[in-house]
Amino acid sequence: MRMFQVCVCGQPLQCNEGPTPEPKGSEILLKVLAAGVCHSDLHLADGWFDLGGGKKMSLADRGMKLPVTLGHENVGKVVAVGPDAKGVKVGSVLLADPWIGCGQCEVCKRGEENLCRAMKSAGVFSNGGYADYLIVPHPRYLFEIGDLPPERAAPLACSGITTFSALRKVPTIASEPTVIIGAGGLGLMALGLHKRMGGHSAIVVDIDPVKREAAMKAGAAHVVDGAAADAAAQIMKLTKDGAGAWAVIDLVGSGKSARVGFDSLIKGGKYIIVGLYGGDITVSLPPIAMRALTIQGSYLGSIPEMAELMELVRKTGLPDVPVTTRPLDDVNKAHAELRAGKVVGRVVLTPA
Ligand SMILES: [Zn+2]
Numbered sequence: 001m002r003m004f005q006v007c008v009c010g011q012p013l014q015c016n017e018g019p020t021p022e023p024k025g026s027e028i029l030l031k032v033l034a035a036g037v038c039h040s041d042l043h044l045a046d047g048w049f050d051l052g053g054g055k056k057m058s059l060a061d062r063g064m065k066l067p068v069t070l071g072h073e074n075v076g077k078v079v080a081v082g083p084d085a086k087g088v089k090v091g092s093v094l095l096a097d098p099w100i101g102c103g104q105c106e107v108c109k110r111g112e113e114n115l116c117r118a119m120k121s122a123g124v125f126s127n128g129g130y131a132d133y134l135i136v137p138h139p140r141y142l143f144e145i146g147d148l149p150p151e152r153a154a155p156l157a158c159s160g161i162t163t164f165s166a167l168r169k170v171p172t173i174a175s176e177p178t179v180i181i182g183a184g185g186l187g188l189m190a191l192g193l194h195k196r197m198g199g200h201s202a203i204v205v206d207i208d209p210v211k212r213e214a215a216m217k218a219g220a221a222h223v224v225d226g227a228a229a230d231a232a233a234q235i236m237k238l239t240k241d242g243a244g245a246w247a248v249i250d251l252v253g254s255g256k257s258a259r260v261g262f263d264s265l266i267k268g269g270k271y272i273i274v275g276l277y278g279g280d281i282t283v284s285l286p287p288i289a290m291r292a293l294t295i296q297g298s299y300l301g302s303i304p305e306m307a308e309l310m311e312l313v314r315k316t317g318l319p320d321v322p323v324t325t326r327p328l329d330d331v332n333k334a335h336a337e338l339r340a341g342k343v344v345g346r347v348v349l350t351p352a
Pocket residue numbers: 038039040041072158159
């Protein structure tokens with residue numbers, strides 16, 4: 001089988017060939033039908049995240065061992081099951097939740113494997129779906145996709161669950177506009193799910209006019225240029241009485257986007273950071289207390305949340321995120337385009 005792997009950080013992925021693995025114990029072998037290309041794959045290929053102030057967080061220090069096959073948004077067809085993989089039928093087409101914890105700790109036992117301190121995530125710490133085949137360690141990570149096309153369902157495994165979990169942290173989703181910073185693949189997914197979760201209006205912020213237009217087409221109530229000097233004031237003006245936003249979901253996570261997001265909150269408002277672009281901001285402490293502000297991180301989503309998300313999309317349909325499919329061999333080209341900011345929506349590789 002072919003595997004596109006990070007062998008040296010900062011270098012293009014290498015296509016390596018190896019034997020197709022056989023599932024043991026509770027494992028399941030999937031033939032990969034669709035593997036989404038996520039922005040965080042660029043950080044994984046680089047080997048570090050920007051912490052701001054010249055500091056970097058090395059992924060090697062966090063347990064990433066090379067070579068590793070990237071690809072964490074996967075849908076595949078079951079081709080073989082281990083003797084203890086109960087309830088999984090050969091031939092079924094399933095989404096693989098890549099956010100795999102140790103399975104033993106208290107956090108994992110309550111289903112929040114995304115918060116485990118010893119994660120083994122597929123496409124990060126273990127081999128992912130930029131390959132012909134993928135091993136999934138246990139049936140609990142597999143979800144029915146119903147009639148959804150594999151290439152459109154695959155992004156639910158990261159882009160979908162990440163935005164869904166962030167939106168679940170917005171108590172005012174049905175009553176007040178939600179601000180969404182970033183209108184790339186993640187932003188359009190968030191916008192689509194926001195509506196399906198009862199959101200009535202969304203203010204979308206992006207520095208790119210093409211992406212702002214895509215957001216308007218996808219149903220944003222308003223768009224704001226995040227690069228404008230008065231971006232925070234513009235956002236506030238769009239809220240009730242110009243008082244500010246009850247919830248901002250920052251899918252970019254840069255110093256600049258955080259500044260805009262944090263500065264547009266109302267008293268009691270919540271700034272939820274999701275994006276991993278990198279950087280830092282300085283905030284005055286007394287107003288956080290006096291204005292009862294919340295700064296909350298949101299990282300991926302739990303297994304119960306994945307089940308909830310799959311039920312929601314099977315009932316209400318998938319968010320209309322533009323998807324472009326490409327052969328597996330194009331992965332490095334797809335990465336280059338994503339790095340250059342040229343991708344609207346999602347690129348999904350189709351190895352089969
Ligand atoms: Zn991702």
